[in-house]
Amino acid sequence: MKPFDIVIVGGGGAGLYAAMEAMKANPGLNIAVLSKIYPNRSHTSAAQGGANAALANKAKDDTVEMHIFDTIKGSDYLADQDAVEVLCSEAPKIIRELENMGTPWSRLDDKTIAQRPFGGAGRPRCCYCADKTGHTILQTLYEQCLRRGVIFFNEYFALDLCVDGSRSRGLIALNIKTGKVEAFPAKTVVFATGGYAKMYWNRSSNAAGNTGDGQAIAYRAGIPLKDMEFVQFHPTGLRKSGLLVTEGARGEGGYLVNALGERFMSRYAPEKMELGPRDLVSRSLETEILQDRGFDSPAGKYLHLDLRHLGAELILSRLPQIREMCMYFEGVDPIEEPIPVRPTAHYSMGGIDTDNYGRTVMEGVYAAGECGCVSVHGANRLGGNSLLDILVFGRIAGRAAAEEAGRFDPSPISESEVTAKEQEIRSFMSPSGHYERYGSLREDLGHTLGLNVGIYREASKIRQGVEEIVILKERFSHVRVFDSGDIYNTNLLQVLELRNMLDLAETVAAGALVREESRGSHTRTDFPTRDDVNWHKHTTYTLEDGHPRLGFKPVVMGRYELQERTY
Amino acid sequence: MSDSVIHQKEESREVTFRVHRFNPQVDSKPYFDDYKIRLEKGITVLRALNYIKEHVDASLTFRAFCQAGICGSCAMRINNMSKLACTTQVWDELAKSREPDVIKVEPLRNLPLIKDLVVEMDPLVEKMKGYSNWVESRIPEDEWGRKEFLVSEEEFLKYDKATDCILCASCVSECTILRANKEYVSPAVLLKSYRMNVDGRDSFHEQRLAGLVKDHGVWDCTHCYRCQESCVKHIPIMDAIHGIREDAIAERGTRDTSGARHAEAFMEDIEKKGKLVEATLPIRTNGVVWTMKNLLPMAFKMVLKGRTPPPPQLVKSTKDIEKFREEFKEMTGHVAKDHAKKTGE
Numbered sequence: 038m039k040p041f042d043i044v045i046v047g048g049g050g051a052g053l054y055a056a057m058e059a060m061k062a063n064p065g066l067n068i069a070v071l072s073k074i075y076p077n078r079s080h081t082s083a084a085q086g087g088a089n090a091a092l093a094n095k096a097k098d099d100t101v102e103m104h105i106f107d108t109i110k111g112s113d114y115l116a117d118q119d120a121v122e123v124l125c126s127e128a129p130k131i132i133r134e135l136e137n138m139g140t141p142w143s144r145l146d147d148k149t150i151a152q153r154p155f156g157g158a159g160r161p162r163c164c165y166c167a168d169k170t171g172h173t174i175l176q177t178l179y180e181q182c183l184r185r186g187v188i189f190f191n192e193y194f195a196l197d198l199c200v201d202g203s204r205s206r207g208l209i210a211l212n213i214k215t216g217k218v219e220a221f222p223a224k225t226v227v228f229a230t231g232g233y234a235k236m237y238w239n240r241s242s243n244a245a246g247n248t249g250d251g252q253a254i255a256y257r258a259g260i261p262l263k264d265m266e267f268v269q270f271h272p273t274g275l276r277k278s279g280l281l282v283t284e285g286a287r288g289e290g291g292y293l294v295n296a297l298g299e300r301f302m303s304r305y306a307p308e309k310m311e312l313g314p315r316d317l318v319s320r321s322l323e324t325e326i327l328q329d330r331g332f333d334s335p336a337g338k339y340l341h342l343d344l345r346h347l348g349a350e351l352i353l354s355r356l357p358q359i360r361e362m363c364m365y366f367e368g369v370d371p372i373e374e375p376i377p378v379r380p381t382a383h384y385s386m387g388g389i390d391t392d393n394y395g396r397t398v399m400e401g402v403y404a405a406g407e408c409g410c411v412s413v414h415g416a417n418r419l420g421g422n423s424l425l426d427i428l429v430f431g432r433i434a435g436r437a438a439a440e441e442a443g444r445f446d447p448s449p450i451s452e453s454e455v456t457a458k459e460q461e462i463r464s465f466m467s468p469s470g471h472y473e474r475y476g477s478l479r480e481d482l483g484h485t486l487g488l489n490v491g492i493y494r495e496a497s498k499i500r501q502g503v504e505e506i507v508i509l510k511e512r513f514s515h516v517r518v519f520d521s522g523d524i525y526n527t528n529l530l531q532v533l534e535l536r537n538m539l540d541l542a543e544t545v546a547a548g549a550l551v552r553e554e555s556r557g558s559h560t561r562t563d564f565p566t567r568d569d570v571n572w573h574k575h576t577t578y579t580l581e582d583g584h585p586r587l588g589f590k591p592v593v594m595g596r597y598e599l600q601e602r603t604y
Numbered sequence: 605m606s607d608s609v610i611h612q613k614e615e616s617r618e619v620t621f622r623v624h625r626f627n628p629q630v631d632s633k634p635y636f637d638d639y640k641i642r643l644e645k646g647i648t649v650l651r652a653l654n655y656i657k658e659h660v661d662a663s664l665t666f667r668a669f670c671q672a673g674i675c676g677s678c679a680m681r682i683n684n685m686s687k688l689a690c691t692t693q694v695w696d697e698l699a700k701s702r703e704p705d706v707i708k709v710e711p712l713r714n715l716p717l718i719k720d721l722v723v724e725m726d727p728l729v730e731k732m733k734g735y736s737n738w739v740e741s742r743i744p745e746d747e748w749g750r751k752e753f754l755v756s757e758e759e760f761l762k763y764d765k766a767t768d769c770i771l772c773a774s775c776v777s778e779c780t781i782l783r784a785n786k787e788y789v790s791p792a793v794l795l796k797s798y799r800m801n802v803d804g805r806d807s808f809h810e811q812r813l814a815g816l817v818k819d820h821g822v823w824d825c826t827h828c829y830r831c832q833e834s835c836v837k838h839i840p841i842m843d844a845i846h847g848i849r850e851d852a853i854a855e856r857g858t859r860d861t862s863g864a865r866h867a868e869a870f871m872e873d874i875e876k877k878g879k880l881v882e883a884t885l886p887i888r889t890n891g892v893v894w895t896m897k898n899l900l901p902m903a904f905k906m907v908l909k910g911r912t913p914p915p916p917q918l919v920k921s922t923k924d925i926e927k928f929r930e931e932f933k934e935m936t937g938h939v940a941k942d943h944a945k946k947t948g949e
Contacts, residue, residue, distance in 0.1 A: 061745070074667075074669055074675075074677065075677075075725055075729075077676070077770075077771055078669050078670075078675040078676060078677050079675075080669075080670065080675075082670070082674050082675055082770070083670050083672060083674050083675070092752075130749040130750075131749065133748070133749045133750065133751065133752050134748045134749035136752050136753060137741050137743045137747075137748040137749065137752075137753065137805070138739060138741055138748065139738065139739030139741065139800075139803065139805060139806070141760065141763060141764060141767045141803075142755075143760070144755050144756070144757055144760050146757075147754075148754035148755055148756050149752055149754065150752055166767070167764075169674075169767070169768065172674060172770065173767050176767065176769075177739075180732075180737060180738035180739070181738055183729070183732060183733050183737070183738060184736070184738040184740070191725075191726075214718060244669045244670040244671065244672075244675065245668060245669055245670075245671060246669055277646075278671075278672075280671075280672045281672075358674070361673065361691075362672060362673065365648075365673060365691040365693075366648075366672070366691075368646065474658075476658040476659070518662075519662035519663065520662050520663040520665075522627055522629050522630070522663065522719075523629060524627065524628060524629055524718065524719050525665050525718055525719040525720075525722050526665075527657075527665050527666070527667075528657070528662045528663065
């Protein structure tokens, strides 16, 4: 079989942009996009709020410089400043590029792309399409990929990389529709599989499939991960389901209110109030709940996000999806009642360690988007920077892979490698001795992470978490897939995804334990302040003897000196 | 009445999910499995299916991803209507069930079945490609990213609602034309085509329209409104379909397809005769050769079995019909004028 020039794993914003850009760079390339779902289902579609770019349409004095500074400050100075510069200076161009290819951005009166305020940003620079920004971007990219004739392998689940020393030869994947294990020999592989925050399960806003597949595959192949302990909790998840109410709801003027009727953000961010950065607002909600100023319910304590004063017209025109979600999943109409919310695991700042071109330490392997860690978000991502990240770095990785693809001719993937993977999968269907159900393992994982490696962390609890994850990994070796069929075996997929989450959970907990400081989303009650002397550095994780070996990497500094981060 | 009062008070209920099953590896034909589970009020159909998969039958197969009503993965037929399982409350469905406490769950129709509740989506993607469901930008590609198109609120509103489509294929599943003709363009693809055609940034309007008026295209729709009724995002899909038709008549006249000619033959009959002359409709719509080849054999059979309708009676020119004719003429006159204005004739 002739190797592909590029195999892109994941069909969200980063994967599709990479595919489009690679084809644009060299239309003769043989490119495949593998996705475990139809690409238009990807979680990019769930991003509601928007994408930041200093277009200066709304605030005429906005600049790329200010965007860079806001992002670095928002990251609690853990972002690499050269990478942030790439992100922010590419932003206006890429937003216009999307506009030029059909993204239906909302508009200002002067007919330019609309922008609104977002948390942690000094100017209103978040470009949006009502509250369906990610959905419309994903649709546009999918449409443009169809236009270009990108070859999609839909409903293929990537299993593992095939590696020769320091170089990848492609990967092996499961065809979900047939159950066949297939080889994808490739000169280059781009991972764009999204984040891993679903490991927090019910306390996560993520789609069921955001299980960090690309990160786990890379990790198992010996590629280091970076900054995994940084998991962002979004302040406003719906009480029952964890589903997200966009920051746009606060951008439009929504209030956060506790059971005493106070707009409690005045205690934590008197100037920015509800529009403080996410980590700070999440901690504020958690503190209100811990100090007993929340509302009580069987589904747990919660607070109110009140939009009523915005009026029906604004809610219906700017936040229609949010209103629907509140009605479907919470039984609350935000026009009439406040929305019950609490923080929910939302975004993974950590991921596959890459350089500014999406390259990993393994030749021929790239990563982009939430799956990768350049790092532009550092210890805390600003709202509106994740869509931007997938677009900018998806494009860069696509271009870089296209340039590299011409230069290598990898050795083929052998039949025996494929057979070995087939057997591995079969073994899940008939474990020896007693067996475990994936459902209870998954619940336990989410529970222990939420309890021990959640918003507030401390050594004894994290240690408890690490131990429990190791036990869960042992239990997983007895997990059983009950559906023994080949065709569309979702039971098997759930188990394979759980394996990926378990591998990554161990790195999250290990990083949380070792990082003895509080920075961005990582808050240690036993080390409540930022410690730049000892901890102004990235954490890395390499798989060794089945467990993560930790290392460190310096942060790339630039124009901006370390400062205390206040809002 | 008293029943519903009791139901409102109940916090939990025994519910039977009657679920369509089919695994092509072992089953020769589809069947239904009943899963009886106790559920609390406030549970969605998707959460109930997840529960069944986890605790009762791990082989039960369905798609689900975001679980928040935005990705479109979990569209399925619930109590004979296509919708998203993740946004459908069990209690709401129970109120509609024909058999008490039973909810029927089936795969989408009009797409090939893969297993249980999972259908093949590729035919829909192929149609999106076939009808160029993308913006072909007026700005050349090597100049992308330099400047914005300026779009007024009015222009934006033309396509805003149509971009809500999440391609869940509920409309595809409910479409009555697709039941008869799988090659039919599909409501979702018409909606997307319309969205592209009214976008001022697009330069492919003419070619896309030329494709839409061919056989299996926009003229095949019979206005049953089932697509719009089933749309999970409440998009007025029929407005899009009408929009394409108006556009097609304005741009291309009514001679494109059998559908368009059929519509014209209708108008002509009503205008001239005050009623439809169904016997000659096929000839005027599809031509003599097509009619002889496709309908004559059936006509013979009908004659043999004595099932032909009696010969048409002439309609007497009553006052009402006269009045209708006048109004109709006036109406078509307006249309012709509008048409002339639009095409600049």
